[in-house]
Amino acid sequence: MPVEEEAFAGRGQNNMETQSDNADHQQHKKDDENAAVPFYKLFIFSDWWDKLLMLLGTIGAIGNGLNSPLMALLFGELADAFGKSQNDKVLPVVCKVSLKLVYVALGCGAAAFLQVACWMITGERQAARIRSLYLKTILQQDIAFFDKEVHTGEVIGRMSGDTVLIQDAMGEKVGKFIQLLATFVGGFVIAFIKGWLLTLVMLSSIPLLVISGGIMSHVLSKMASRGQNAYAKAAIVVEQTIGSIRTVASFTGEKQAVADYEKSLVEAYKSGVHEGWASGLGFGSVMFILFCSYALAIWFGGKMILEKGYTGGEVLNVIIAVLTGSMSLGQAAPCMTAFAAGQAAAFKMFETISRKPAIDAYDTRGKILEDIRGDIELRDVYFSYPARPNEQIFRGFSLFISSGTTAALVGQSGSGKSTVISLIERFYDPELGEVLIDGINLKEFQLKWIRSKIGLVSQEPVLFTASIKDNIAYGKDDATTEEIRMAAELANAAKFIDKLPQGLDTMVGEHGTQLSGGQKQRVAIARAILKDPRILLLDEATSALDAESERIVQEALDRIMVNRTTVIVAHRLTTVRNAHMIAVIHQGKIVEKGTHAELLQDPEGAYSQLIRLQEANKDLEHIDEKEKSDITMDSGRQSSQKMSFVRSLSRGSSGRGSSSRHRSLSFGLPARLHVSDSTLKMHM
Numbered sequence: 270m271p272v273e274e275e276a277f278a279g280r281g282q283n284n285m286e287t288q289s290d291n292a293d294h295q296q297h298k299k300d301d302e303n304a305a306v307p308f309y310k311l312f313i314f315s316d317w318w319d320k321l322l323m324l325l326g327t328i329g330a331i332g333n334g335l336n337s338p339l340m341a342l343l344f345g346e347l348a349d350a351f352g353k354s355q356n357d358k359v360l361p362v363v364c365k366v367s368l369k370l371v372y373v374a375l376g377c378g379a380a381a382f383l384q385v386a387c388w389m390i391t392g393e394r395q396a397a398r399i400r401s402l403y404l405k406t407i408l409q410q411d412i413a414f415f416d417k418e419v420h421t422g423e424v425i426g427r428m429s430g431d432t433v434l435i436q437d438a439m440g441e442k443v444g445k446f447i448q449l450l451a452t453f454v455g456g457f458v459i460a461f462i463k464g465w466l467l468t469l470v471m472l473s474s475i476p477l478l479v480i481s482g483g484i485m486s487h488v489l490s491k492m493a494s495r496g497q498n499a500y501a502k503a504a505i506v507v508e509q510t511i512g513s514i515r516t517v518a519s520f521t522g523e524k525q526a527v528a529d530y531e532k533s534l535v536e537a538y539k540s541g542v543h544e545g546w547a548s549g550l551g552f553g554s555v556m557f558i559l560f561c562s563y564a565l566a567i568w569f570g571g572k573m574i575l576e577k578g579y580t581g582g583e584v585l586n587v588i589i590a591v592l593t594g595s596m597s598l599g600q601a602a603p604c605m606t607a608f609a610a611g612q613a614a615a616f617k618m619f620e621t622i623s624r625k626p627a628i629d630a631y632d633t634r635g636k637i638l639e640d641i642r643g644d645i646e647l648r649d650v651y652f653s654y655p656a657r658p659n660e661q662i663f664r665g666f667s668l669f670i671s672s673g674t675t676a677a678l679v680g681q682s683g684s685g686k687s688t689v690i691s692l693i694e695r696f697y698d699p700e701l702g703e704v705l706i707d708g709i710n711l712k713e714f715q716l717k718w719i720r721s722k723i724g725l726v727s728q729e730p731v732l733f734t735a736s737i738k739d740n741i742a743y744g745k746d747d748a749t750t751e752e753i754r755m756a757a758e759l760a761n762a763a764k765f766i767d768k769l770p771q772g773l774d775t776m777v778g779e780h781g782t783q784l785s786g787g788q789k790q791r792v793a794i795a796r797a798i799l800k801d802p803r804i805l806l807l808d809e810a811t812s813a814l815d816a817e818s819e820r821i822v823q824e825a826l827d828r829i830m831v832n833r834t835t836v837i838v839a840h841r842l843t844t845v846r847n848a849h850m851i852a853v854i855h856q857g858k859i860v861e862k863g864t865h866a867e868l869l870q871d872p873e874g875a876y877s878q879l880i881r882l883q884e885a886n887k888d889l890e891h892i893d894e895k896e897k898s899d900i901t902m903d904s905g906r907q908s909s910q911k912m913s914f915v916r917s918l919s920r921g922s923s924g925r926g927s928s929s930r931h932r933s934l935s936f937g938l939p940a941r942l943h944v945s946d947s948t949l950k951m952h953m
Contacts, residue, residue: 329383334451392440438611456594485551787818
C-alpha cells in the first residue's frame with residue numbers, strides 16, 4: 270500500500286509540474302505576442318558601408334525636409350511683395366523669389382535622391398543579411414529547438430513575411446520619417462523667428478498630437494506582434510498541407526485543409542481588424558487636432574495684424590511654417606505604424622539569431638583524429654526528450670558495441686531503440702552518463718567531424734527536390750561522378766538509375782515522389798555510402814518496404830556493413846539474424862542480449878517469444894485466397910492452437926518461479942510477450 274501511495278503521489282507531483290510548465294509556457298507565449306525590440310536594435314546587423322549609406326541618406330532626408338519650411342519663407346516674401354510694391358516693382362521682386370525657388374528645387378532634387386536611394390539600398394542589404402543570419406542560426410540549432418520552439422511553417426513565414434516588415438521599418442520609411450521630422454523642426458524654427466507669439470498659440474496643440482501619436486504607436490506595436498504570430502501559425506498549416514498534398518488528395522481532405530487554414534486565420538483577422546480600428550482612430554484624432562489648430566491660427570493671426578503690427582507676409586510665414594511642420598507630424602503616423610510592425614517582427618527573429626544552442630553544429634572546437642575504430646559505448650545514460658521532460662526514456666542505460674561488429678536493437682515501440690541512434694548521432698545529449706566513441710566522450714569531438722564519420726539511413730528516406738546525382742552527392746563535398754556511380758552500384762541503385770531516360774540527372778520530384786519507396790531507400794543508402802562512414806546507423810531502414818524491395822535493399826546493406834560498426838533498429842527480425850549482438854530493449858532497459866543462436870537457447874526468453882509471434886503472424890498473413898472459404902470451418906481449430914501457444918508461453922514463464930510477477934511486452938503483434946521482473950533486474 271505505501272508503494273501505491275508513493276506512486277500516486279509521484280504521479281500527482283508530475284501532473285502538478287506539467288500544469289505549472291503549461292501555465293508558464295502560455296504566459297511566455299502571451300508575452301512573446303506583445304513583445305518588440307527597441308527601434309535602434311533593428312540596425313545591429315549593419316556594417317560600415319550601411320552606416321555610410323544611412324549617414325548620406327540622413328543628410329539627404331534632412332535637406333529634403335527643410336525644403337518645405339524654406340518655401341514657406343519664400344511665400345511670405347512673395348506676399349509682402351504683392352502687398353507693398355508698386356505695379357512696376359512687383360516683377361523684379363517676383364523674379365528674385367522665383368530664382369530662389371529654382372535653387373531650392375535643385376537642392377530638393379539632390380537631397381531627395383540621396384534620401385530615397387541610400388535608405389532603400391541599406392534597407393535591402395540589412396534585410397538580406399538578417400535573412401541569411403536567421404537561416405544560418407536555424408541550421409545551427411540542436412534538434413531540441415525544433416522539438417519545442419519552432420515549426421517549419423513558422424520559419425518559412427518569418428523569412429518571407431517578417432523580413433519584409435523589418436526591411437520596411439529600417440529602409441525608406443526611416444528616411445521619410447527623418448524628412449518629416451526635419452520639416453517639423455524647420456517649420457517651427459522659422460515660425461518662431463517670424464512671429465513667436467502666434468507660434469506659441471499654435472503650439473498649444475502639440476502636446477495633444479504627441480500624446481495621441483504615442484498611444485497609437487504603443488497599441489499598434491502590440492497588435493502587430495500578435496498578428497505576426499497568428500500568421501506564422503497559419504503558415505504552418507499551409508506548409509503541412511502542401512508538403513503532404515498526396516495524402517490530402519487521397520483522403521479528399523482539401524475542404525478540411527481550407528477549413529483548418531481559415532480557422533488559423535481567425536486570430537490574425539481579429540488582430541488585423543483591431544489594428545485597423547486603432548490605426549484609423551489614431552490617425553483621425555491627429556488630423557482633427559491639426560485642423561482645429563489651423564482655425565485657431567487664422568483667427569489669432571488676424572488679431573496680431575490689428576494689435577501687434579504683424580505684416581501679412583509674417584502671419585502667412587508663421588501659419589504655413591506651422592502648417593507644414595504639423596502636417597509632417599501627421600504624415601509620420603504611417604511610418605510609426607511600419608516601425609511598430611518591424612519591431613514586433615524582429616523580436617522572434619532576433620531572439621532566434623541570438624540563441625546559443627547546447628549542441629552547436631558550427632562549433633569548430635573539439636578533437637579531430639585521423640580516423641576512428643568505431644567502438645560505441647553508452648555508459649549509465651539517463652535521458653528524456655526535451656519536449657517530454659517528465660517521461661524518462663533511459664535510467665542508467667548501458668550498452669557496448671565493438672568496432673567492426675553489427676548490433677541489432679529490437680523491442681516494442683517507445684522502448685528507446687531509436688533514442689540510442691539519436692544519442693550516437695548526438696542529436697541530443699544525455700542528462701547524465703556518457704556516450705563514448707573509442708572511449709572518448711562524444712562531446713569532446715568536433716561535431717561536424719564526428720558526424721562525417723557516421724552514416725544514417727532512416728525508415729523514411731528524405732530526398733531533396735533535385736537530381737539523383739545531387740541527392741547522392743549530398744553525402745560528400747566535391748564528390749566526383751565516378752564516386753557517385755560507385756556508391757550507386759554498392760547500394761543496388763545503378764540498375765534502376767540506368768533505366769531512367771536521364772540517368773543520374775533524373776529529377777526525383779518533391780521529397781522524391783517520382784521514385785518508389787525501395788528506389789528512394791537505395792538512393793539514401795548510396796548517399797550514406799559516399800561519405801564512407803566508420804559507423805553505420807540503420808533505423809528501421811527496410812520496415813516500410815515490400816518483400817522484393819526489402820530483399821534488394823537488404824542485399825545492399827549487407828554489402829556495406831562489412832568492416833563497419835553497424836547499429837540496426839528493426840522490427841522485422843529477419844534483418845537482424847546475422848548480427849553479432851542482438852539486444853532486446855524494454856522500458857529503457859536491456860532485458861536480453863546475445864547472438865541469434867544464443868538467444869534462441871532460452872525458449873521462453875523475450876527474443877524467442879518475439880520470433881515465434883512474428884512467424885505466427887507471417888503465417889496468418891500468407892493464407893491463400895483459395896482457402897478463405899475454409900476459414901470458418903478451421904477457425905475453432907486455429908483458435909485452440911493459438912490458445913495452446915499462449916499457454917505454453919505462460920507455463921514456460923511461470924516455470925521460473927510461481928512467485929515471479931510478469932510484465933507484458935507488446936510488439937504490435939497478435940499476442941504480447943511476457944518478461945519477468947527477475948529478468949528485468951538481471952539486466953538493470
